Amino acid sequence: MSPVVVLLLVAGLSEAAGRVLPLAARRPGAPRGYVAGLLLLGAFVDGAVFALWPLTAWTLAELVAADPPPGTGLAWTPGLAAPLALSAVLAFPLLGPLFHLLLLIGVGAGLAEPLAAAAGIGWWTAAGCVALAGVGLGAAVEAVRRLVMAISAIGAPRPAA
């Protein structure tokens, strides 16, 4: 298994931990197995979303580039993906969402430079493609997450008063 795949799995687990821990705090009475299951499922989903980020940004860059080169010129490198292992910072009390946003902006800025070089577009255009891809993927996975939560909430025991 390549270091990038391992890093993306760790990043997915980290992101899932950042999302599941506050959720578990809002659903008192959740058994450990249920929390662990959510964590593992989230790790694969979030890892896949991270993996798709450069690919989606490249697809957008192809649409805006005047003469796009063939193939995918943007991929994760260990250096670019490593900061994502800190995604669990999202669960940090009070300041977590802000730290998480800053982390993703930093990683996105790191992706913009190789994308600009590979696609032959300006840095700001590349940054726009990375941002749009990130927001789109984030919104899609969030919609799925909310749907799963809504479905799993049906019939779930109400927290004790």
Added chain:
Amino acid sequence: MNDLLFWIGGLGLALIAEALLARHELLAYGAGWRASATKLPEGVPYARGADPDRPPDAYLVYLDGIGKFRFRDSRDGGRLVRALLDRAPELRVLGQVQPYSPLAEPLAGRPVWAWVRRRVGLPLFLHNVMQTFVAADHRYRPLYSRAVGSQIAAQLRLAGHRPGSGVPVVLLSYSGGAQVAIGAVGELDARLHAPLLLITLGGFHNGTGDLGRAQHLYRLTSARDRIERVGTWIFPQRWPLYRGSGWNRARRAGKITVHRLDPATHVGPRGYISPKTRLPDGRTHLDRTADTVVALIRARYSTSTATDPLP
């Protein structure tokens, strides 16, 4: 430069680890993996002050600042509680509540913290700072408030308070204890069915919490209290623009009264609870703070002692 990065990175990792540890306790409580402790160590009373054989004028629960590590003492060595007991024998005072532990376990007795402290030198108060953050975070706040509210209600019951008896309960909170006290109002109202009064001393809180269920909140503050002021800056719910926040609704309803304790600072030798610095009238800061708290309580609830004018 490398050393600087090393220290920043190390501190960042320590903070993340600390944040995870701090929140894990809440999860353990919420998920029912561990039960909240109610029993106190031998020799620690459930309350001090008024005779337990008859109802006191009020129960006073002291929620300490981030220096609270044990059942008994606090960063000031328990001086404020002692001063209140000396001045107001008609009150029953509880000083053992752990505002920074949903499981009601003092930090100092935990083996893992003793280990961390010995090896890393991580200051213990960092844990309590993080718990204040947890208590203020909208994702964790309801559960945290319920946990500490339950803890306070359990300790009051063990100290002799009977729900529905009508004996008032006063929550005196210092610094970050205010976040916990205000959060616990809803739970306490539901469990105690008793008049609730809040007194914050340099209160650091985010302006949420249902103060509509408390009778009143007295805010003891000072122009030199920078830490309390930071709280009013960083939490939008404290800004006047945020009209719907619990804090602003209570303010408009006339439920908040401010008392100035100038020129006291938040902590240190010139702090609110300093027994060293004296005022022009000869009293120490500690004397004045204790006098003010007692006068505010007597003005509302006294049945046995002549009401003193507010100092």
